[in-house]
Amino acid sequence: RNSVNRPPTPDAAEDLGKEPMFQEIINIKLIESGEKERLMELLRERLIECGWKDEMKALCRAFIKKKGRNDVTVDDLVRVITPKGRASIPDYIKAELLQRIRAYLVQAAV
Amino acid sequence: MSSKINHHHHHHRFNTQIFPPPCPHLAEFRARNGSKPFRALQDCLRVKPPGGRAAIRRDPSEVPRCGACGESARPRLYACLACAAISCHAPPGPSHAAAHATSMPPGHEIAVDVDRAEIFCCACRDQVYDRDFDAAVVLSQTATLKSATIQSAKPENLRKRRRVDYRPWSPDIRDRVLMETGSSPLENGSDLPRGLRGLNNLGNTCFMNSVLQALLHTPPLRNYFLSDRHNRYYCKKKNGVSNSNAGGKRNVGTADGHGNKNARLCLACDMDAMFSAVFSGDRTPYSPAKFLYSWWQHASNLASYEQQDAHEFFISMLDGIHENVEKDRHKPHSQGHGDCCIAHRVFSGILRSDVMCMACGFTSTTYDPCVDISLDLEPHQGGSSKSVSTKTHHSCNGEAGVSQTMSIRKLPLVSCFHIKRFEHSSIRKMSRKVDRYLQFPFSLDMTPYLSSSILRNRFGNRIFPFDGDEPDASNEMSSEFELFAVVTHTGKLDAGHYVTYLRLSNQWYKCDDAWVTQVNENIVRAAQGYMMFYVQKMLYYKASENRAVS
Numbered sequence: 001r002n003s004v005n006r007p008p009t010p011d012a013a014e015d016l017g018k019e020p021m022f023q024e025i026i027n028i029k030l031i032e033s034g035e036k037e038r039l040m041e042l043l044r045e046r047l048i049e050c051g052w053k054d055e056m057k058a059l060c061r062a063f064i065k066k067k068g069r070n071d072v073t074v075d076d077l078v079r080v081i082t083p084k085g086r087a088s089i090p091d092y093i094k095a096e097l098l099q100r101i102r103a104y105l106v107q108a109a110v
Numbered sequence: 111m112s113s114k115i116n117h118h119h120h121h122h123r124f125n126t127q128i129f130p131p132p133c134p135h136l137a138e139f140r141a142r143n144g145s146k147p148f149r150a151l152q153d154c155l156r157v158k159p160p161g162g163r164a165a166i167r168r169d170p171s172e173v174p175r176c177g178a179c180g181e182s183a184r185p186r187l188y189a190c191l192a193c194a195a196i197s198c199h200a201p202p203g204p205s206h207a208a209a210h211a212t213s214m215p216p217g218h219e220i221a222v223d224v225d226r227a228e229i230f231c232c233a234c235r236d237q238v239y240d241r242d243f244d245a246a247v248v249l250s251q252t253a254t255l256k257s258a259t260i261q262s263a264k265p266e267n268l269r270k271r272r273r274v275d276y277r278p279w280s281p282d283i284r285d286r287v288l289m290e291t292g293s294s295p296l297e298n299g300s301d302l303p304r305g306l307r308g309l310n311n312l313g314n315t316c317f318m319n320s321v322l323q324a325l326l327h328t329p330p331l332r333n334y335f336l337s338d339r340h341n342r343y344y345c346k347k348k349n350g351v352s353n354s355n356a357g358g359k360r361n362v363g364t365a366d367g368h369g370n371k372n373a374r375l376c377l378a379c380d381m382d383a384m385f386s387a388v389f390s391g392d393r394t395p396y397s398p399a400k401f402l403y404s405w406w407q408h409a410s411n412l413a414s415y416e417q418q419d420a421h422e423f424f425i426s427m428l429d430g431i432h433e434n435v436e437k438d439r440h441k442p443h444s445q446g447h448g449d450c451c452i453a454h455r456v457f458s459g460i461l462r463s464d465v466m467c468m469a470c471g472f473t474s475t476t477y478d479p480c481v482d483i484s485l486d487l488e489p490h491q492g493g494s495s496k497s498v499s500t501k502t503h504h505s506c507n508g509e510a511g512v513s514q515t516m517s518i519r520k521l522p523l524v525s526c527f528h529i530k531r532f533e534h535s536s537i538r539k540m541s542r543k544v545d546r547y548l549q550f551p552f553s554l555d556m557t558p559y560l561s562s563s564i565l566r567n568r569f570g571n572r573i574f575p576f577d578g579d580e581p582d583a584s585n586e587m588s589s590e591f592e593l594f595a596v597v598t599h600t601g602k603l604d605a606g607h608y609v610t611y612l613r614l615s616n617q618w619y620k621c622d623d624a625w626v627t628q629v630n631e632n633i634v635r636a637a638q639g640y641m642m643f644y645v646q647k648m649l650y651y652k653a654s655e656n657r658a659v660s
Binding site: 023024027028031032073074075078079 | 171173182183201202230234235236237
């Protein structure tokens, strides 16, 4: 019967030989051309300009004050600010980055 | 799950900087391996462009991937310092970095973030700090050659301010009698704050009146003169005696030689007289004729009845007050720390300039005192940090040019911002005024412009001390400023008028030569700012904001 000959479901952790996903290819292309670094710098600049970094800093400070300085890890802080952080990124920044990535893909595909 | 390690409650101090103690895993790692792994890591430190962020890459084009899941797009990827295995760490998902630490024999707990060059303990699941590691990173970020310049350069004119011990004092009977006979009660029925008094225009002198109004209400300057720190009677007596002829006769004011003519000239004395007059309670307009005459003697090239530039007058006046000091050999003359005279004590700050070659990273740092900050309105004239000029760093044959970063090393007590609205072009032989509106805040936080902030942005989360800097607590406390005076200019370049707006007890007053009126703050916001004066918030007493209560 077919089930006998069906290959076992691949384990995600042992997936190294799998075809790279499209996202993966884009990521590698971005890194290799140095564009990812430029985008990161641009993003950093925008997030500082609009006060997002300061907001996150304030959230971290408040959490540390509540929890106590010696009882906080980096993972705690990331966990605490991620939801608010993700939600409060201004739309114009998202739009700008998407536009940059699109433009890059267009010229990279050629 | 992860065990939270209880850190010691005391922190070590090094060079008066506090840094967190290492976790047990880091301590053990250091004990076993010394600083060898960190030095080896230096070869993998990639900084691009020179002076930018540091990353860890085994070769420059490496795309790091997690050894366990093959992902390269994770937010945090850590390279184990013992075996260089790369693992991802993305809570709340599985942490392959933590898995690596537990699955390997002990000694694989310490890893480095490949994108940020910061070390992490996978067992404690927290960032840890190591002085040698941070030193290695900072060294690679600054320069390959002459990094010593950045670390050990201490400006010659920067030294610890002398502190005087506090000695309490209370008046005795004689002092009390003297105070009572020599003073008169202030009118408490008045609605207007003290010190508000119009200044008569003596012939196109609104440029002087406007600046004087601002200075008369500059808190540290006002306090200095009103508390008799420069007594005009005593000063004249001292000058007269010290510059007299052998017979001990007082000079009659004739020019007996270069020094003697100036013996009578003391702008600080004239300021003292003006402060006394303006704060006396008399509300009739005051004529600063004596002051004008003295200033003409000091700045003879500007002595005329023509309209002058208010900013030029401001600089010239500070210079005039400073000049008096040069006769006193006991006082330091360098302006940097402001110990020379009250003008510099109030207005002098220190600017830091870092000029970096874009090719080799060699950086030259200089410190310069400044009494104000001049700002361009038009963007093409250069301006903010990271402007690239045509200069190049010749000794490395670099063709990439240089980049200059300006920052503030020391904030003054009072920051004066001058807007360059008057353009004099010698090339085109014409002058013009820039009328462009500039919005200015009533409260200003200067923290982002401090050298410590700029450096911290460059180097990230490091505990490496910069320039022997102590964590300047005084800078952190006093970076907030409040606006208290605005000098505005209306009209054309050659036919214009200066007016000053003063903020007293959170009310705004318009000082137009002899006419002083109360105005709404929106008028001030809409005005064309030419010079804006900000004082450190801690010197701007909040108690004075609500006069109705007091």
